[in-house]
Amino acid sequence: MGTNQNSSDSLLDRISNMPEDKKPGKLKIFFGYAAGVGKTCAMLSAAQEEQKNGVDMIAGYIKPHGRRETSSLIEGIELLPPLEILHKDAVIQEFDLDRAIRRGPEVILLDELAHTNALGCRHTKRYRDVEELLKAGINVYTTVNVQHIESLHDVVASITGISVHERIPDSVFDSADQVELVDIEPDDLIERLAKGEIYREEQERQAHAHLYSKEKLIALREIALRYTANQFKRIEMKISPQEMDNRFYAKEHILVCLSSAASNKKVIRTAARMADAFHGDFTALYVETPESKQLKQKSKEELMWNLRLAEQLGAQIATVYGEDIPGQIAEYANTSRVSKIVMGRSHNNRKRWFTKPNLMDRLTVSAPSIDIYIIPDTQPSPNNRFPPYARPPQLTLADTAKTVGILAVCTMIGLWFHFLGFREANIITVYILGVLLNAMVTKGRLYSAATSVLSVLVFNYFFTEPYFSLQAYDSGYPVTFLVMLSASFITSTLTMRVKEQARQSAQKAYRTEVLLETSRKLQQAKDIPAIINETAIQMVKLLDRTVIFYPVQQGILSKPIIFAKEKSAVDPQNYTGSNEYAVADWVYKNNKRAGATTDTFSAASCLYHAVRGGDTVFAVAAVVMDQEDPLEVFEKSLMIAMLGESALALEKETLNERQKESSIQIQQEQLRANLLRAISHDLRTPLTSISGNAGILIGNDKVLSEEQKKGLYTDIFDDSMWLINLVENLLSITRIDNGSLNLNLQAELMEEVIAEALLHINRNSKEHFINTVLDDELMMAKMDSRLIIQVLINIVDNAIKYTGIGSHITISARCEEQWVIVEIADDGPGVPDESKTKLFEMFYTANNVRGDGRRGLGLGLSLCKSIVNAHGGTIEVKDNFPQGTVFRFTLQAEEVNVHE
Structure with a gap:
């Protein structure tokens, strides 16, 4: 049973299994000038040699065409099972791209690079399959003939008389890492055809016999040789881009003009060959006019195909909008420094007495310094009833009613003027005004033209002698009618043009506004x-x-x-x-x-x-x-x-985020450096004290008195507790900085939290007066009690360390709206104003002198700020009156549930 890639439920799985971040594979093309020169055999022979050297080789898709030599060369090479696609009750075998990528060989053989895949394959063209194989890191050997190169299509078609539909863009051929020309003498190729080595069936040989004339084969062979030589030059330039830049310092810029004509494809291919020959830039320009909206569906499709062809041939697509086509082309060419313009000219046998300058003449005047190449259209011009942008006029009841109504009103005004004795010139002005008004309120030129003609007829019928007749006795009336008709036509035409220009300007303004608004909003996006x-x-x-x-x-x-x-x-x-x-x-x-x-x-x-x-x-x-x-x-x-x-x-935003990450990493590195520097300096004193006191106790245990021993034990304990608190603060800061600190927020009684904290404060607290003041014994706050206890311990210990013996320390808590405000006040020496703004910074210590002479690391208050901020609160320091310091932080209040 056949399968269909696009409708398969496993499409996502197949694409998801594609290998990523692999070194791109290399493409080798076996190139020939006609079918039967031996491209497939040369590819298989090279594959056999590579396989002998241990290269992992598989045949992705090979078409033997019933040739014994080809079949024999395939033997020994692993064949990839084909993809079977059900199409119109028939099973079509195609190359299985997903299976090839999953197999992941070193080299894959894929015949007929220009092949068009069946409906249901991932890609329409086989060369797209090759591009995906190369991206997956798989080397590809493939074959192609000269008639399948896109830019050579017109040249080859003029020789063979056949238009080949299966073609590849020149960029695919140019991207090949290696090209091997498979050459054979035309006489030998003709002999192979006669022996049935190319086409086995007699009917097939007769059908293709006209292609294998010696003159045609020589011409095709010459084209293939020249094209291959150019490819060798391109490979050299890819190896040394500096030499390429020096060699082609004056780079050409080729501009091709796009249109909806079928013959435009020839113009595009010619321009692509010129850009390739000059090694220059290639741009395809389309000038969108007001008439572009009215293109017929067939012309729109032709335009899209021409656009895609230009893209395939490596052109940079550009679009401008305007009514003056040569002016727009010249302006773009001068702005973009175009050196050559390539455009087509339709075959036209009609002669006119009065002709205005054509597009080429006007473009030559507008861009006199640019070379202009005209590619004639040798195709017979289609016998269209309407131009490609014109459509049969559409009649609408609303516009018809408006036209009849305006004519009726103008006639009534004219009769009134005639009754009042006004001259005929005044009445003519009324009708011209009606034509002008009709052009403004109706769509299309049909109603304007009809109004112009009907105005003359109505004027003749009602206001010229004999009245109520289309005859005119006065010899001057025909001139009056002609002037009136001309004025009406000119007025309606100008009005329609102004109306169209207004619509065009509004559309351009809208699109410009959208682009400007996009730019402005993208700059403001955060x-x-x-x-x-x-x-x-x-x-x-x-x-x-x-x-x-x-x-x-x-x-x-x-x-x-x-x-x-x-x-x-x-x-x-x-x-x-x-x-x-x-x-x-x-x-x-x-x-x-x-x-x-x-x-x-x-x-x-x-x-x-x-x-x-x-x-x-x-x-x-x-x-x-x-x-x-x-x-x-x-x-x-x-x-x-x-x-x-x-x-x-x-x-830009991604770079900003990376810059922020780099800045954070730099800050973390600085933090580590400062931390190591501080630890190496400040840990030396307590460690030295601990080791020294322990050594004294060990060596002089019997000499020392009990009071001296107690003093040494106390010093060791104090230094140990100082180290324990330091390590605890360091670990807490590390958890906060790494984002691994998880808050367990619950409603807690402030009285219990403060009491628990006072059980773990510095043992020197007995030398100070510490009391607790609560507005409400049932006051509750939302917190992680373990962390808030650490905040209270750090602040109270800080007050104990930096205030003298006998100082008073007060811990108070009160509710204000949705917040619980906690304050720790002391009556010590206080904090200088210049230190208050830096007190919560890491590694900052005020110049207060501690009783033990030991300098802190400046981590405790920084940790307090991080914990309080993580709870959504704030922390600050202020003076205590008349003397001392007050540390104040806030927590979210929690209502007491009296029903529990």
Whole structure:
């Protein structure tokens, strides 16, 4: 039974299993000038030699064409099972891309690079499969003929008389790391055809016999040799880009003009060959005019194909908007420093007595310093009844009623003027005014032309002698009618033009406003979600379509964010299924567009673009295309520009976040350095004291008195407790800085918390007067009691250390609105004003002299601030009157449940 890749439920799994971050594989092309020169045999022979050297080699897809030599060379090479696709009750065998990537060989053989895949494969073209294989780190050997090169299509078709539909962009050929020309003499090739070594069936040989004339084969061989030689030059330049820059210091810039004509493809290919020959930049420009909106569907499709062809041939697409086509082309060319302009000219046999300057003449005047190349159109001009942008006039009841009404009003005013004795010139002015008004209130030129003609007829019928007749006795009346008709036509034409220009200006102003607003809002966005949100909103406003964004978070494509357009008739949830997500994931991993209107996952309902900065993809933007017309060229250009601006904003924000992380890391490194420096300095004193006192006790145990021993024991205990408190503070600060501190918030009685803290304070507290004052014995606060007890211990110990013996220390707590305010006040020497702002900084110690002469590390108060802030409170220090210091911090109050 056949399978279908696009509809398979395992599509996401297959794409998710793609290897990432691998070194790209290398592409080797076996190139020939005609079928039968031996490309496949040369590829298989090279594969056999590589396999003998231990290279892991598989044949992805080889078409033997019934040739014995080809079949014999395949023997011994692992064959990849084909992908079977059910299409119209028939099973079609195609190359299985997913299986090849899972197998992951060193080299894979893939015949017919220009092959078009069957409907249901991931990619429309096989060369897209090759690009994905190369990205997965797999080397590829493949074959292609000269007639399959896109830029050579017109040249080869003129020789063979056959237009080949399966073609590859020149960029694919140019990207090859190695090209091997498989050459054979034309006489030998003709002999092989006669022996049936190329086509086995006699009918096939006869069908292709006209292609194997010696003259045609010589011409094709020459083209292949020349094209291969150019490829060798490109490979050299890729090896030494500095030499390339020095060699081509005056770089050419080729501009090709896009149109909706079928012959424009020839112009694009010619321009691509010129850009390749001059090693210059290549730009394709499309000038969107007011008439572009009225293009017929066939012309729109031709325009899209021409646009995609230019992209495939490596052109940078640019779009401008305006009514003066040569003026817009010249302005863009002068601004972009274009050196050569390539454009087509249609075949036209009609001669006119009066002709205005054509586009080429006007462009030559506008850009006299730029070389202009005209590519003639040798195709027969289609016998269109209407030009490509014109449509048959559409009659509407509303516009018809407006036209009849305006004529009736003008006639009534004319009769009134005639009754009052006004001259005929005044009545003519009324009708001209009616024509002007009609052009303003109706759509299309048909009603303006009809009003002009009817105005002359009505004027003749009612206001010229003989009255109520279309005859005119006066010889001057025909001139009057002609002047009136001309004035009416000119007036209506100018009015329609002004109206169209007003609409065009409004549209340009709206689009410009959207872009400017996008730029302004992206600059004001504070973080990555805000940037994505603003970008999506502006895209919906610009395109009037539903937009879906897939942000990238920690290297993974996150869940879609839907931005639906107003009055959307479809459910956006229908476009976020597993298959659509798989396409977005593929775009993220490959940094290429895919989906509807592309050659990759063309059956998808959305058009997917990577929001990228260089090789980094920040998000994937999807535009819902199901039940919608394809994007216009100008809309697409604006969308790409908008996504580019969004990528810049995302890249800037990412860099800012990385800079913040680097800054935090630098601060942490400084913290470690300061901590080590402080520990190495300040731990020496207590450790020396402990070891010294312990040594005295060990060596002089019998000599020392009990009072002396007690003093030494006390010093050892004090130094040990100082070290214990220091280590506890260091561990707490480490947990807070690492974000591993988990608060266990519960309602606690302040009286119990304070009492517990007083049990663990410095033993020297007996030398001070410590009392507790509570406004309410049942006062409760929301806290992690273990941490708040440590805060109280640190602040009370700090008061004990820096105040003299006999000082008074008061711990008080009171409620104010939603907060519990805790204060620890002492009557010591106080804290200088210049130290109050720095007191809670890490490693800062005031210049107070402690009784034991030991300097603290400055960690205790810093830890207190971190703990209180983690509880959502604040901490501060202020003077105590008349003398001393007050430490004040707040906690969230908790109501007492009296029913418990």
